[in-house]
Amino acid sequence: MRIQLNARTPDDVKTYFERTNDPDIDRMLPRSVFTQEAAMANYNASLLPGATSFGRTIYVDGRYVGDIWIYCIDASAQPQCMLSFCIFDKSCWGRGVATHALDMFLLEVAHRYPLINSVGAFTYNHNRASRRVLEKNSFALADSFEEGGVPSCYYERRL
Template identity: 35%
Template sequence: MAEEEGTGGLSISLRPFEIEDADDVMAWKGDPRVAAFCRWGTYTTLDEAIAFIQDFAIPHEWCRAICVAGRPVGCISVTIGKDEARCRGLLKYELAHRCWGKGVATSAVRLALPAVFRELPGLERIEAMVALENKGSMRVLEKCGFLREVILRKYVIGKGRLWDVALFSILSEEI
């Protein structure tokens, strides 16, 4: 398991999710500040956290818990495109509010990139779409070497509105 030190000496690592992580998952997925830029709604029950782990995280092609000192504080995943799009993946991440601004997300993305390119054969490009209002997430991607390619206006429907998003990418040879 790769590990990196975040700002303030925090020990950041990535690992597969386990059912026993449900309470930790609930801690960030139950926070409306975290859910604000995500497509999912704020979790209200532990059963939702368990279902996330069982039905999404564990069977997913590449999904890891973002851990600080061994405890999950977020999630990072890459979903591979289908058919002619199988050379690219879509990066998504979410992080507990208490970890914002501490280098945790940046460390997690830096740890994930080489692992994803190594573990998912044929992947040449990773993309990320970020709501324009989510300045912190855009900064994370820029610090990790992603290039902002384009603004996609009224591109995503969620939370009762249309979102403008920035499309970022990084290529395998840029890692």
């Protein structure tokens, strides 16, 4: 199995938006964008100088299977960013794709943003797969809380 991280394109953004409307994914992935237009606006903003987000597509054996990105990039007094990832291709679930992609992505983030020293990630408590991916990549549980009535947790990792 060959895993690659590639630059995002407008077509990827459209595909990602369509694929993440799946009810199984919707239950696991907190979302802030609910229209394709808003998704494209976020993508276009990520291309601007000084953008506060950066992402990659995840490919397995030449097939687009998901996305991984950082957002709220802040290089001020306490340099940090937030992380999100989603493998929308269910045939890749439980196969280590997200774990390996996150490992690769964090190396790129550390190189691209040398001032960033901390990465945080939110997930729902019931999303055990995402929690395992974070823990396998040295993220530590920092907080548990309720978000919109859903038990959630916050993980953090130093770079």
